[in-house]
Amino acid sequence: MTNLNDTLNVTREPPKWRSYSKPYWDATREKKLLLQYDPKTNRYQFYPRPNSLATGRRTLEWREVSGKGEVFSFTVARRAREPFRGHEPFLIALVTLDEGVNVMGNVVNCSLEEMKIGLRVKPYWAPLSNGTHLLMFTPDR
Amino acid sequence: MALRDAAIVGYAETKIVEKEDRDIWEMGADILDQLLARTGFEKQNIDGLVMSASMTGAGNPFWSQTTADQLGLELDFCQIVDLGGCSSTAALARACMAIDAGMCTTVLCLYADAQSSDNNRRPRGFEGEWTGPLGYLGPPAAFGLLSKRYEHQFGLDYAMLGKLAVAQRGHAVINDLACEKLRKPITVDDYLNSRMIADPIRLLDSVMVCDGASGLIVTSAKNAKARGISKYVVPLGYGERTMHRVSENITEVTETGHLVAGKRAFAQSGLAPKDIGSYHPYDDFIIAIMLQLEMLGFCKPGQGCDFIREHDFTHTGDLPLNTGGGQISAGQAGLAGGGTNLIEGVRQLFGEGGKRQVKSTKSALVTGIGGIPYGRNWSTSVVMIIAPNG
Numbered sequence: 001m002t003n004l005n006d007t008l009n010v011t012r013e014p015p016k017w018r019s020y021s022k023p024y025w026d027a028t029r030e031k032k033l034l035l036q037y038d039p040k041t042n043r044y045q046f047y048p049r050p051n052s053l054a055t056g057r058r059t060l061e062w063r064e065v066s067g068k069g070e071v072f073s074f075t076v077a078r079r080a081r082e083p084f085r086g087h088e089p090f091l092i093a094l095v096t097l098d099e100g101v102n103v104m105g106n107v108v109n110c111s112l113e114e115m116k117i118g119l120r121v122k123p124y125w126a127p128l129s130n131g132t133h134l135l136m137f138t139p140d141r
Numbered sequence: 142m143a144l145r146d147a148a149i150v151g152y153a154e155t156k157i158v159e160k161e162d163r164d165i166w167e168m169g170a171d172i173l174d175q176l177l178a179r180t181g182f183e184k185q186n187i188d189g190l191v192m193s194a195s196m197t198g199a200g201n202p203f204w205s206q207t208t209a210d211q212l213g214l215e216l217d218f219c220q221i222v223d224l225g226g227c228s229s230t231a232a233l234a235r236a237c238m239a240i241d242a243g244m245c246t247t248v249l250c251l252y253a254d255a256q257s258s259d260n261n262r263r264p265r266g267f268e269g270e271w272t273g274p275l276g277y278l279g280p281p282a283a284f285g286l287l288s289k290r291y292e293h294q295f296g297l298d299y300a301m302l303g304k305l306a307v308a309q310r311g312h313a314v315i316n317d318l319a320c321e322k323l324r325k326p327i328t329v330d331d332y333l334n335s336r337m338i339a340d341p342i343r344l345l346d347s348v349m350v351c352d353g354a355s356g357l358i359v360t361s362a363k364n365a366k367a368r369g370i371s372k373y374v375v376p377l378g379y380g381e382r383t384m385h386r387v388s389e390n391i392t393e394v395t396e397t398g399h400l401v402a403g404k405r406a407f408a409q410s411g412l413a414p415k416d417i418g419s420y421h422p423y424d425d426f427i428i429a430i431m432l433q434l435e436m437l438g439f440c441k442p443g444q445g446c447d448f449i450r451e452h453d454f455t456h457t458g459d460l461p462l463n464t465g466g467g468q469i470s471a472g473q474a475g476l477a478g479g480g481t482n483l484i485e486g487v488r489q490l491f492g493e494g495g496k497r498q499v500k501s502t503k504s505a506l507v508t509g510i511g512g513i514p515y516g517r518n519w520s521t522s523v524v525m526i527i528a529p530n531g
Binding site: 007010012013015016017018021043044045046047053054072073074075076077078079080081084087090092094096100101102103104105106117134 | 267269270271272273274275276277278281282285286287289290293336337338339340341342387388389390391394515516
């Protein structure tokens, strides 16, 4: 078994949000995942943008989603900058949520042997010092 | 057509080094000095300046203007192109446009960056919110995700990527301007056994950040002829694509904007991949060279490894690849690094490759890759096809 770090002991600075991404971060206080949704094209989008990627208009709504999905691709970080230095190796996955958007996150409680493209995952919320949470993933066994 | 009316009359390059002691403007002055000496142009003949992006300089929002002041250039056209690694080739395209539009007659394209000694980068993008908190190491992680996906879709024979790495390294060994630290031959086994950075990206897949400068003088073909310049290089076709398919939520990371940019460049030039004499793709990671072969139509998507197996990429081979070593084996001069690929293509067409001169100087293909977006491949793709005059 390859020993992978779950990075939960890394002290992360809470990210600085933008005016249009604040609702996302606010919702993570309650471990809720909000995605932007464009009702004109019935499409979700991620990461949060100031307008619709499909139409360029500002007709976006926020909708809560499950955060479940499957691994689209992944990498094992063997080298990292502070504050992750010394915590390698750890997983970073690009996950296709069931709503049809790709989201990146660290993966916890998962061995390299278990990790594969297509693996079903669910959210794992890591607390940040300002009361918000960082979206991670864990295998949906 | 506008592009064909332009003439690249000279090129210049500094040695690529780690942690240059000299100021970036001194490197820029070296380029101007070399270009004036080579072309016989006077400084007063230069009325346009187009610069590449620069980690050292472009955090200064007056980068091209202050450079004109430092170098004493009196200009009718002055700008920076901020398309990351595409900047150098995109700057050449914009120089041709400005000349064709009558805004100026002779342009200095100047590419200078000292990222390894003087990095003033101030990014404002998605990173702080969406990738920084993941311990995501920028480009290596992005190319790790891309490579895993490619392997899942098509299978990936890493020894074939190693073959490209070995060919480029062989070219750096015979390029006096390549970074000295990298001028040692490698084998496919060295490539395969080099340490992992972000699986499956290895150390020998990756560029090493360095300092360096390069540049071109571009004028109208009419002006070149009037000055009695008998030999120059002509841009035949150019394509550029930024944020390919960004309006779609999910894109297959193995399809890049070079698909669109390449079609446009080939159509303008009237050439096909089989007509290309030497191939100078932007190389931040080895797999990018293969993906571009697929996107540009040298082979079909997913068949890159087979294509690599069947061809010889050394300077004496049937498709010479980055004959100066590329950025991976000559060193990456920061955001001026695209100039390394471009200048080598121009040099080959002038027939001045020396020990690494290619046989076919009928055309060369140069590309750029600029910027790494979230969960996709790269932000800008450019393709330029060049040929000698006459």
